[in-house]
Amino acid sequence: MIPFLDLKSINEHYRNELITACTDVIDSGWYINGQQLSAFEKEFSEYCGSKYCIGVANGLDALTLTLRAWKELGKVKEGDEVIVPANTYIATVLAITENNLTPILVEPDKATYNLCPKKTEQAITTKTRVILPVHLYGKLADMPAIIDIAERHQLLVLEDAAQAHGAGLNGRKAGNWGDAAGFSFYPGKNLGALGDAGAITTDDEDLIKILRALGNYGSHIKYHNVYQGVNSRLDEIQAAMLRVKLRYLDDEIVARRKIAHAYLTGIKNPLIHLPEINSESALSDKSHVWHLFVIRNTQREALQSHLLENDIQTLIHYPIPIHEQQAYRHWSKPSFPITESIHKEVISLPISPVTKSNDIEEIIKTCDLFNKEANA
Ligand SMILES: *Cc1c(COP(=O)(O)O)cnc(C)c1O
Numbered sequence: 001m002i003p004f005l006d007l008k009s010i011n012e013h014y015r016n017e018l019i020t021a022c023t024d025v026i027d028s029g030w031y032i033n034g035q036q037l038s039a040f041e042k043e044f045s046e047y048c049g050s051k052y053c054i055g056v057a058n059g060l061d062a063l064t065l066t067l068r069a070w071k072e073l074g075k076v077k078e079g080d081e082v083i084v085p086a087n088t089y090i091a092t093v094l095a096i097t098e099n100n101l102t103p104i105l106v107e108p109d110k111a112t113y114n115l116c117p118k119k120t121e122q123a124i125t126t127k128t129r130v131i132l133p134v135h136l137y138g139k140l141a142d143m144p145a146i147i148d149i150a151e152r153h154q155l156l157v158l159e160d161a162a163q164a165h166g167a168g169l170n171g172r173k174a175g176n177w178g179d180a181a182g183f184s185f186y187p188g189k190n191l192g193a194l195g196d197a198g199a200i201t202t203d204d205e206d207l208i209k210i211l212r213a214l215g216n217y218g219s220h221i222k223y224h225n226v227y228q229g230v231n232s233r234l235d236e237i238q239a240a241m242l243r244v245k246l247r248y249l250d251d252e253i254v255a256r257r258k259i260a261h262a263y264l265t266g267i268k269n270p271l272i273h274l275p276e277i278n279s280e281s282a283l284s285d286k287s288h289v290w291h292l293f294v295i296r297n298t299q300r301e302a303l304q305s306h307l308l309e310n311d312i313q314t315l316i317h318y319p320i321p322i323h324e325q326q327a328y329r330h331w332s333k334p335s336f337p338i339t340e341s342i343h344k345e346v347i348s349l350p351i352s353p354v355t356k357s358n359d360i361e362e363i364i365k366t367c368d369l370f371n372k373e374a375n376a
Contacts, residue, residue: 003313004314005350006352006354010192021244033233037234040055041199044199044201044242044246048201055199056234057197058196061232063095063132066095066158066211070156073206073210076101076130079102080128080129081104081127082129084105084132086108087136089162092132093105093322102127104125105322105339106120107336107338108342110341112139113139114136129155131149133159135161137275137290138163138256139167140169143159158182162182165190165249166289167287168286169278176201180200190249191245193241196238197235199234217230255353259360260290263364264277264282266360266361267364267368271297271298271370272297272370290351292317297370303367304316314349320343349367
């Protein structure tokens with residue numbers, strides 16, 4: 001079976017360095033808020049090009065706490081509207097509703113899967129305070145257009161960069177476009193810890209100060225609690241793991257781009273809709289880091305079975321749109337036809353720094369046989 005994602009093989013690559021880093025933390029006797037975390041925060045903010053970075057427990061907390069901090073700073077208040085793409089992972093929207101803010105779902109651009117600037121502008125009301133673009137599947141959203149809209153309407157921008165570590169445009173990386181950005185280091189993400197972890201990047205010193213307190217029981221000074229905070233921290237062990245893996249992130253992105261290039265130039269089946277790229281080739285498109293390689297087909301279930309019969313594991317990102325989730329059943333039956341058709345047609349092919357080139361060839365061949373065989 002060609003696995004969709006083999007985390008064991010990915011981490012095996014760095015096994016010795018990870019074990020050394022882990023041993024250092026064990027022997028240090030310091031497991032929370034120590035040198036590993038501050039070193040990682042510095043290294044990751046430098047990588048993204050942002051002034052500050054703060055580690056938190058996971059990607060959902062990164063988004064939730066940023067919106068919460070803006071409320072504490074008086075920039076956003078309960079009931080305000082946050083514009084967000086209708087097709088994203090549910091965490092993006094959970095961060096909004098957790099803060100008693102109102103998510104305004106906007107249909108994506110069907111070619112890029114990302115927030116459509118034109119529809120974003122049309123969705124703005126007097127209650128809009130934040131635009132929350134998601135760099136879905138690893139492709140940077142149209143940030144120049146989104147920043148332009150935000151500036152003209154005096155809105156905050158929070159990037160959901162959970163899938164896009166290292167994606168950039170004109171030398172400016174994800175995490176360095178908006179007023180703040182949330183990252184996830186869930187093990188399967190392009191920069192993955194060996195457990196849960198997340199971070200926020202920003203250039204805003206006031207925001208970072210308040211975030212430090214919010215994630216630490218609302219306290220700047222021990223036992224002096226200014227806010228009703230939470231406990232959301234990035235452990236020393238995970239920070240040490242991430243420091244090792246950050247050094248190889250750019251190499252892994254290159255490996256992912258090579259696979260994307262092979263798929264894009266290899267798959268010829270006209271029934272399969274391939275993802276779009278911003279330059280001549282996936283190799284030179286810096287705006288995409290290929291967290292996922294997502295194709296579309298109107299007979300998605302048949303294609304997935306065909307691949308599985310040929311020992312190729314695939315996944316669906318995502319099978320149920322957020323507005324159809326039970327969690328949001330109290331919403332008044334909204335309809336998002338583009339989002340709904342995306343959710344019905346998408347299927348993700350294996351892509352990772354350890355996916356073997358003969359497996360990629362096998363996947364391409366099998367994709368091209370789809371429906372030829374069915375009709376034979
Ligand atoms: C993974 C992910 C998150 C949440 O990250 P966790 O670390 O799992 O909490 C948020 N948004 C998007 C787009 C994601 O892919």
